[in-house]
Amino acid sequence: MTKKPPVTMGKERLAAFMDAVLAIIITILILELPQPEVVSPEGLWALHDELLAYTVSFAWLGLLWARLHYEWDPAVVITRRTVGLSLLLLFFASFFPYTTTLVAQNPGNSTAQVAYGLVFLLTSISRVAVRRSLQDADQGNEALVPLRRDSRTLTPAEWGLQAFGLVLAAVWVPRAMTVALLGGICVSLIAYLQRRGN
Template identity: 30%
Template sequence: MNKARLEAFSDGVLAIIITIMVLEIKVPHGAEWSDLLKQYPVFFSYILSFMYVGIYWCNHHHLLHTVKRVTSGIMWANMHLLFWLSLVPFVTGWMGENHFAPHTVTAYALVMILCGSAFSVLQIAIKKANPNEGRLGLALAKLRTKAYISVVGYLIAIALAFVNTFFSGVILLLVAVIWFIPSKAVEQALEEEQQG
């Protein structure tokens, strides 16, 4: 399979995921600002999930720069990642509609853990098929610290969900923020790869 085809398919699936999420936001039945404010949990869950899907898209884009040869292992690892990401609209809607109830926050955090695990599996499949991935591959490997912090953050969010869901939401947002800040090593490796 051509790498471009893998990228195009993944981009299409991620675009559909974002579209489904926004379609889940229901229009308020009233025309007052107060009617709109009642929707704040839905908007917050949408913004949070949009950030996460955007982060996965950016990191997936960077990761695919390391691919010189696409194998069936890479294709299935990519499908595995897309499967878990495709559940994001469901847990987003469930969490937002139920005002961050403990079980909905738990389900959301579990899906995020599974997305992160699937991304790691994809990284391993790519590294196995493309052992000489260069500086970009090394830069991406350094992101493991963020991955470990993320898992700890998700587990804390799950534990806090049964104490105070507000704090769970804050933890989920903080995990997204640490990924939102771009890695300088990845950016420099991409620039060097394009120049060389």
């Protein structure tokens, strides 16, 4: 019989903390949206870059929250490594309001788009690291096996789109980052809905 890593806290406590921080991040996103100078269709259209950046960030954070719950549901063992990686994930996610505003105000700027994409990529990498820490801490948990299977198909596609967008945004078309992120959100949403239907 293998010895399980020490449990540092209950799963519910850490999950509740992560939920609260993600909710605050999403709330800050909407507070960062400017009001139109004139309340009219034209005034709202003048904010299309801000609304697009907000929508992309909100959709991705919403998917992050849903995926975390899907991945955490069968987990039993929470280790210090899981706690540390969860805090790292929240650290990167906390940059979403800042980079969303940055890219909304400078949509054609390569540096703004690359910074925006890096926040997505680093948060994605952190999420996978958290998931792997859950799997490593409880290798006998059969309920975690589907997570291993899902990661072989979804993660490379999502990261590939993000990396491709980063390269294009850095050297050619800055807005390619936002387009790549939208593509990654669509892939992730489809995969998530298919998994939940099983």
